[in-house]
Amino acid sequence: MFQRLDDTIVAISTPPGIGAVAMIRVSGNEAFGTVQKLWKGKRLEKMDSHTVHLGSITSLSGKIIDECVLTIFRSPQSYTKEDTIELSCHGSVYIQESILNELILVGARLAGPGEFTMRAFLNGRMDLTQAEAVADLISAQQEQEHENAVKQMKGGFSKDLKLLRDELLGFVALLELELDFGEEDVEFAKRDDLKKLLNNIQDHLKLLIQSFDWGNVMKYGVPITIVGRPNAGKSTLLNSILNEERAIVSDIAGTTRDTIEEGMTINGIYFRFTDTAGIRQTLDLVEGIGVERAISKALEAGLVLYVFDVTTTNKEDILHDLNTVGLDFAKVLLLANKMDKNPYVQPTEFIPEGLSTDQLISISAINSMNIPYLKEWIYNKTIEGKINSDMSIITNVRHKEALIHANESLNRLGQSLYAGLTGDIIAMDAKEALIQLGKITGEVGVEELLGNIFGRFCIGK
Numbered sequence: 001m002f003q004r005l006d007d008t009i010v011a012i013s014t015p016p017g018i019g020a021v022a023m024i025r026v027s028g029n030e031a032f033g034t035v036q037k038l039w040k041g042k043r044l045e046k047m048d049s050h051t052v053h054l055g056s057i058t059s060l061s062g063k064i065i066d067e068c069v070l071t072i073f074r075s076p077q078s079y080t081k082e083d084t085i086e087l088s089c090h091g092s093v094y095i096q097e098s099i100l101n102e103l104i105l106v107g108a109r110l111a112g113p114g115e116f117t118m119r120a121f122l123n124g125r126m127d128l129t130q131a132e133a134v135a136d137l138i139s140a141q142q143e144q145e146h147e148n149a150v151k152q153m154k155g156g157f158s159k160d161l162k163l164l165r166d167e168l169l170g171f172v173a174l175l176e177l178e179l180d181f182g183e184e185d186v187e188f189a190k191r192d193d194l195k196k197l198l199n200n201i202q203d204h205l206k207l208l209i210q211s212f213d214w215g216n217v218m219k220y221g222v223p224i225t226i227v228g229r230p231n232a233g234k235s236t237l238l239n240s241i242l243n244e245e246r247a248i249v250s251d252i253a254g255t256t257r258d259t260i261e262e263g264m265t266i267n268g269i270y271f272r273f274t275d276t277a278g279i280r281q282t283l284d285l286v287e288g289i290g291v292e293r294a295i296s297k298a299l300e301a302g303l304v305l306y307v308f309d310v311t312t313t314n315k316e317d318i319l320h321d322l323n324t325v326g327l328d329f330a331k332v333l334l335l336a337n338k339m340d341k342n343p344y345v346q347p348t349e350f351i352p353e354g355l356s357t358d359q360l361i362s363i364s365a366i367n368s369m370n371i372p373y374l375k376e377w378i379y380n381k382t383i384e385g386k387i388n389s390d391m392s393i394i395t396n397v398r399h400k401e402a403l404i405h406a407n408e409s410l411n412r413l414g415q416s417l418y419a420g421l422t423g424d425i426i427a428m429d430a431k432e433a434l435i436q437l438g439k440i441t442g443e444v445g446v447e448e449l450l451g452n453i454f455g456r457f458c459i460g461k
Contacts, residue, residue, distance in 0.1 A: 129161075
């Protein structure tokens with residue numbers, strides 16, 4: 001995918017299109033000399049690192065293209081650890097492309113996607129998890145997602161892995177030493193200590209693997225599905241939660257035929273709310289498809305809001321609907337809606353067997369009654385106490401798979417230990433676990449993955 005890594009690369013690092021300013025990045029051993037061929041201003045090779053200069057970029061024919069601000073980053077004090085120049089020009093697409101084309105004419109090569117970050121990784125500026133965190137940081141849209149990407153980019157996840165890997169590596173070294181003195185029957189690596197270490201490492205790995213679910217929550221949001229009978233107030237509830245008229249509201253039963261999905265942030269976490277067709281038996285083909293989709297969405301959701309009309313529904317109706325959908329009662333919240341029409345009803349009368357009183361909230365969706373409380377309840381039910389700032393949370397499928405493979409190797413290591421097998425077999429299982437952990441940070445065996453990993457980056461990063 002990538003060409004030579006010892007040449008000078010160039011790319012536009014700001015988003016495509018017109019803006020007030022744009023930034024063009026140049027990196028490589030000949031970055032200063034390449035830009036100097038077009039730069040009308042101070043001699044760049046004489047300038048100190050991390051200094052900013054005003055000048056003009058000209059074409060090879062001598063025509064001024066634009067007046068630019070140029071920033072110098074000398075190796076190794078740059079993002080790529082190579083000599084780097086960042087040119088800030090006016091945001092005209094014509095100006096950007098003209099400067100880019102001229103730099104290519106004088107010897108630079110157009111960078112591939114993520115090639116600047118790849119060079120930062122290959123030059124030891126960051127490990128692979130930190131490099132991948134750069135892409136996560138760029139794409140972050142929610143507070144928690146951003147915080148986790150920053151933590152990973154600063155090496156939080158890498159430090160956790162390094163501690164585990166270093167401890168295991170120390171024992172492997174002792175096992176290898178035993179093999180060197182095999183004829184003398186000595187035991188440098190105490191097996192009981194290795195068992196304790198093994199349990200500790202596996203406990204950490206299991207927590208990291210389990211954190212992937214929360215990583216998905218950060219990236220994609222918590223799926224919340226709104227279900228109920230026609231005219232129960234599902235669409236009105238969605239509009240009230242979002243505080244906007246997103247779904248069509250009508251007294252005509254069956255108005256919602258398809259799913260409607262919208263998202264919002266609650267306490268820094270993104271939630272995806274899906275309004276669905278009313279659950280009922282119907283001969284209408286289109287509405288029937290809508291009901292099937294409603295059931296499917298409910299089964300996939302992290303939390304289901306079952307909305308019912310307190311003026312027309314009874315406990316048996318609710319139980320029938322929940323069983324029809326086949327819901328896990330533990331993830332259901334009953335919403336006793338239209339309390340404004342029947343304020344004297346006791347909502348607890350509607351709770352079927354299998355649900356508790358803390359799984360019911362009285363609301364009036366049309367008046368937004370208890371909607372703020374509902375949002376807090378949703379957050380507390382799905383998030384509160386399950387994510388904290390100290391825990392490492394993985395969001396990358398590659399990381400999860402490598403952790404699972406490492407844990408499998410440790411399982412084999414444990415079996416070898418408890419079976420009293422020889423040190424060479426124990427060492428082989430331990431080395432396999434080290435390899436899997438090393439793949440995550442890029443310390444071993446990831447060359448074939450680099451194109452795939454960095455190919456998902458934007459050009460210019």
